[in-house]
Amino acid sequence: MTFDPDLIIQYLPDIVRALGVTILLWIAGSALGIVVGFIIAVARRYGPRWLDLALFAPVELIRGTPFLVQIFLLYYGGPFIGLSLDSVTAGLLGLTIYGAAYYSELWRSGFVAIPKGHVEAAQCVGFNRTQTLRRIILPEMTMLLLPSMVNMTILMLKETAILSIISVPELTLAVSALGTKHYAFVEGFAVLALIYWGLVEACSAMGRFAESRLSKYRFAAS
């Protein structure tokens, strides 16, 4: 087996197309996961107690099982309960659910970390609950949670590789198909590693940039 760069150049358009699918699913899945996770966290914190308890089990179930198993059950098990999805839709739904469970826990830790006094100061100048959430809690949490949100979003990218088992035409599927066809696994997986790593570094760099922009907002010592 020899390393043949020509093979990669030859299949470049396919790889680029699959990379597009990966990036789209990653961004859409993460964004939806962040939003749904926020809704779950708010419902659990501010909603009635039964809602908190009702959401506890599914969040723990998702966090307690491998994504591979979840996506397999959703795609191949879904039709048994009348949920027949094409692979891309199932992939996006699976990523969203998986991300929402983790992101909701991050949001929850953010709510806990906001000093009670910051909220009371808002109450004292007449803010209602929604105004306090929008103007005080959310911005403060963004600053507190940014590093762990970036970290989770990086994990989300790597989880998209698992979507290859339900034949989502994403990067890992495309490259391993190529490897199988030409018996060029090493080339393929080396390229895969480099592309994922590059994306992760780009994501981290954006996170660091945002963090440096927010660094002034760090909590003041009193």
Added chain:
Amino acid sequence: MTGLPAIKVEKLVKRFGKTTVLNGIDLVVERGEVTCLLGPSGSGKSTLLRCVALLEEANEGFIEINGMPLGFASGPNGERVRLPAAETQKVRAHIGMVFQQFNLWPHMTALGNVAEALVTVRGMPRKDAEERAMAQLSKVGLSDRAGHYPSELSGGQQQRVAIARALALDPDIMLFDEPTSSLDPELTGEVLNVMRDLAESGMTMLVVTHEIGFAASVGSKIVFLDQGKLIVEGKPEEVFGKPRHERIDQFLDTYLDRGAATLL
């Protein structure tokens, strides 16, 4: 409204679980008066202030602000009737609160902290709100720090911004909960000076403090709280002068050294 006290606290009881923290407090703060609330740690000073600021709900009793019931009104048989939230907010708008921990919002500049409620709560255009906030900041001597974030300000500066934030909404009553207790000694002066100016301008103030000097010179009235009860109340010279209540003596011994206490 003249003649009505700014704050009237009647038979106030506050319990946390089984512990009674405020055990039947009666207190009147007249308009334009500076009432200093003293007492050992854990005696319920913060809880009393927080009840007046409606950050805590009392279990029994009533609070009136400028003659208007706060949170609860007295029913025909003296029972507590909860007032609608809108009405409560209106009464609450008369009160400004300053905390020991400043509690500035870290993601906003000094100017942003002061202007925020004018925009969000009062619906003022941002530009007008910032103009007013700027005027308020210069009153506390911080116009040159308007663009700084709380993390870029000293404790004393942060507390002055917090005072400006409360004043921007034009309250006629200001509550202070140990405003200088988390400051280095050399920074307490600048905050106390701002409070002194405020008192001179005629603001009604209820101040929890361990600064005996401030209480004695600025306070119109001293109130001493012990174990949830108001045990001494009077003009500074009555409370600190001799003969002194035994608990005041003990308190002064704790917060001043013995030598200083005898000088009073």
